[in-house]
Amino acid sequence: MxxxxxxxxxxxxxxxxxxxxxxxxxxxxxxxxxxxxxxxxxxxxxxxxxxxxxxxxxxxxxxxxxxxxxxxxxxxxxxxxxxxxxxxxxISIIMQDPMSSLNPVFTIGEQMTDILLFGGGEKSPIDYLKHKLTRNGAERKKARERAREVLNEVQISSPERVLSSYPSELSGGMRQRILIGMALLADPxxxxxxxxxxxxxxxxxxxxxxxxxxxxxxxxxxxxxxxxxxxxxxxxxxxxxxxxxxxxxxxxxxxxxxxxxxxxxxxxxxxxxxxxxxxxxxxxxxxxxxxxxxEAECRFADRCEFSEAACRGVHPGERTLDQGQSVACHLYKQDTGGRSADDTDEPYIGPPPWRTEQKRAD
Ligand SMILES: Nc1ncnc2c1ncn2[C@@H]1O[C@H](COP(=O)(O)OP(=O)(O)OP(=O)(O)O)[C@@H](O)[C@H]1O
Ligand code: NI
Missing domain, CATH: 3.40.50.300 (P-loop containing nucleotide triphosphate hydrolases)
Incomplete structure (x- = not known):
C-alpha cells in the first residue's frame, strides 16, 4: 500500500x-x-x-x-x-451547497481568478480592493487561462461563456461543476x-x-x-x-x-x-x-437487534478481520471464548450472525 x-x-x-x-x-x-x-x-x-x-x-x-x-x-x-x-x-473541500458557496455578485471568472490571485481566505474589504487594483493585467490573464483549464477538466464545454456568467445564470449542475473546478485550482x-x-x-x-x-x-x-x-x-x-x-x-x-x-x-x-x-x-x-x-459505549446499542449488556458498558474496540476489514462490535468477541479484543491474537473470523442464520435456512 x-x-x-x-x-x-x-x-x-x-x-x-x-x-x-x-x-x-x-x-x-x-x-x-x-x-x-x-x-x-x-x-x-x-x-x-x-x-x-x-x-x-x-x-x-x-x-x-x-x-x-x-x-x-x-x-x-x-x-x-x-x-x-x-x-x-x-487540501481542498467541495461543499454540498453550490449556491451558498458562490458569491452572487461576482462573475464566475472574477471568483476563480480571485482565488488564484489572492487565495481563498477571508480578507478585509480594503485589503481586497488594494490587491484588486494593484495586480497587473498579465497576471490576471494567466489566472483566467488557468480557470479555463479547470473548467475544461470538469467538462464544461463553453468555458468563456461560463466565466462571464453570474452564479444565478447557471444551472445547479453547472454550479456544482464550478465548485469542483474551484477546488482543483490549487492542485490539491x-x-x-x-x-x-x-x-x-x-x-x-x-x-x-x-x-x-x-x-x-x-x-x-x-x-x-x-x-x-x-x-x-x-x-x-x-x-x-x-x-x-x-x-x-x-x-x-x-x-x-x-x-x-x-x-x-x-x-x-x-x-x-x-x-x-x-x-x-x-x-x-x-x-x-x-x-x-x-450513555452506551457502543452508540448503536439502542437500535441494535444483537445488543447485550456489554454494548452499554464497554467500548468494543476495533478488531482487524480478514480481507482488510475491521469492525468495532461486541458480536465478534463471543466466539473467541470470552477473551477481550485486546488480548486475543487470533481474532474471531466467523461470519456475522445473520450469515449463520442464512446458512441454516439454506
Ligand atoms: N458548530 C457546531 N455547534 C454545535 N453542534 C455542531 C456544530 N457543528 C456540528 N455540530 C453537531 O455535530 C453533529 C454532527 O454533524 P455533521 O454535520 O458532522 O453530520 P453529518 O454526518 O455530516 O450529517 P449530514 O449527512 O446531515 O451532513 C450534529 O449533531 C451537529 O449538530
Ligand atoms: Ni454533512
Whole structure:
C-alpha cells in the first residue's frame, strides 16, 4: 500500500449547548493513503462533515483533542496550542451547497481568478480592493487561462461563456461543476467532496460523480467522499469507513463490505440502498442518540437487534478481520471464548450472525 497522506488519531470533538456538552466525535481514527479514494459513510448527523471540517480547522466552536498528520507533518496535537492551517494549500473541500458557496455578485471568472490571485481566505474589504487594483493585467490573464483549464477538466464545454456568467445564470449542475473546478485550482493532494450533487436531481448527481471520479483517477489525487449512501460509495471508492453517531464502526475495502458487512449498522445501511429491481430501499428504524448524555459505549446499542449488556458498558474496540476489514462490535468477541479484543491474537473470523442464520435456512 502507498504512503499515508493523512492520519487522524483519536479525534474527539464536543460542543457546549444549552442542554449540556454534546460529545459528538468519540475517538475517530482515519488514514488516507496517496491516490486512495475513501468513502466516509453514515446517516445524517453522525459527524462526517464535522470530521473533515476539523481537518481544515473550519469549526471554531468545537473543543477538540487528538492528533492529525498531513504528509508526516503534525498539524494538530494535544501538545500544540496553535494549529497550522492547511486550507487552500494541499487540501481542498467541495461543499454540498453550490449556491451558498458562490458569491452572487461576482462573475464566475472574477471568483476563480480571485482565488488564484489572492487565495481563498477571508480578507478585509480594503485589503481586497488594494490587491484588486494593484495586480497587473498579465497576471490576471494567466489566472483566467488557468480557470479555463479547470473548467475544461470538469467538462464544461463553453468555458468563456461560463466565466462571464453570474452564479444565478447557471444551472445547479453547472454550479456544482464550478465548485469542483474551484477546488482543483490549487492542485490539491487531498480532495474532500461533501455529498457533491446531492442537492440536485439523481441524473445530474450521477454525472457529477462520474466527472469527479474521472478527475481523481486522472490526477491520482487522494479523495474523501462523504455520503450517506453506500450505493454511491460503491461507485466511487476503494475503501469505505462507516460512522455511526461520532464513532467509526467498520472499515473495509469497498468490494468486501457489500459482500460481508460485519457491523449490524452497516447491514442496516446496506438494506437501505435501493435495490435495482424495486428501486425502493427499506431504510432502518430509529435515529442517532442525543450527543448530550450518550450513555452506551457502543452508540448503536439502542437500535441494535444483537445488543447485550456489554454494548452499554464497554467500548468494543476495533478488531482487524480478514480481507482488510475491521469492525468495532461486541458480536465478534463471543466466539473467541470470552477473551477481550485486546488480548486475543487470533481474532474471531466467523461470519456475522445473520450469515449463520442464512446458512441454516439454506
Ligand atoms: N458548530 C457546531 N455547534 C454545535 N453542534 C455542531 C456544530 N457543528 C456540528 N455540530 C453537531 O455535530 C453533529 C454532527 O454533524 P455533521 O454535520 O458532522 O453530520 P453529518 O454526518 O455530516 O450529517 P449530514 O449527512 O446531515 O451532513 C450534529 O449533531 C451537529 O449538530
Ligand atoms: Ni454533512
Amino acid at each position: 502507498s504512503n499515508p497522506i493523512l492520519e487522524i488519531n483519536d479525534l474527539k470533538a464536543s460542543f457546549k449547548t444549552y442542554e449540556g456538552t454534546a460529545n459528538v466525535l468519540d475517538g475517530i481514527d482515519l488514514t488516507i493513503h496517496e491516490g486512495e479514494a475513501m468513502a466516509l459513510v453514515g446517516e445524517t448527523g453522525c459527524g462526517k462533515s464535522l470530521t473533515t471540517e476539523l481537518i481544515l480547522d473550519l469549526v471554531p466552536a468545537a473543543r477538540t483533542s487528538g492528533e492529525m498528520k498531513f504528509k508526516d507533518e503534525v498539524v494538530y496535537s494535544p501538545s500544540v496550542d496553535e494549529r497550522s492551517t492547511l486550507r487552500g494549500e494541499n 493532494d487531498l480532495l474532500i467532496a461533501d455529498e457533491p450533487g446531492t442537492a440536485l436531481d439523481v441524473t445530474t448527481e450521477k454525472k457529477i460523480l462520474e466527472i469527479l471520479k474521472d478527475i481523481v483517477d486522472n490526477r491520482d489525487t487522494s479523495v474523501i467522499y462523504i455520503t450517506h449512501d453506500l450505493g454511491v460509495a460503491h461507485e466511487v471508492s476503494d475503501r469505505v469507513t462507516v460512522m455511526y453517531a461520532g464513532q467509526v464502526v467498520e472499515r473495509s475495502p469497498t468490494d468486501v463490505i457489500f459482500d460481508t458487512p460485519m457491523h449490524p449498522y452497516t447491514r442496516t445501511l446496506l438494506e437501505s440502498v435501493p435495490s435495482l429491481s424495486t428501486g425502493i430501499g427499506e431504510g432502518s428504524e430509529g435515529s442517532i442518540p442525543s450527543y448530550v448524555d450518550v
